[in-house]
Amino acid sequence: MNHQEVTIHQPLEAHVRAIKAAGIAISLVRCVPAPLKSIADQVVRAASSVPANISEGHGRSGRDRTHHWRIAYVSAKEVDVHLQLLLKAGAIDYSRTHEALDLFDSVRAMTWRLIHPKE
Secondary structure, eight states: OOOOOOOOOOOOHHHHHHHHHHHHHHHHTTTOOGGGHHHHHHHHHHHHHHHHHHHHHHTOOHHHHHHHHHHHHHHHHHHHHHHHHHHHTTOSOHHHHHHHHHHHHHHHHHHHHHHOTTO
16 A cells, blocks of 8 residues: 655744734834834845745755745844834834844744754
């Protein structure tokens, strides 16, 4: 009897959290004042890069996979800095920002484990 294995790809929890974090971050910067728009644009680019690279890495193998997860990790660090700058400038909401920062922190921790599975 021939048994074929059926693989169902479960979404990575890091990806699920990254989508949520990116959604919050992007919504936070939608109404940033004009002098801070360049920082807000950076938030949108970096935040959207996190789940995109986690997802792309999940579909790859070997060094290519790790490369995408490293990009996701660094982009999550970048979003953190930009959100903190906008928060200090008084341009975005405190509690929602901290929700996004906490989510991105957990995404970085999970992505670190994906990049360094044996440590």
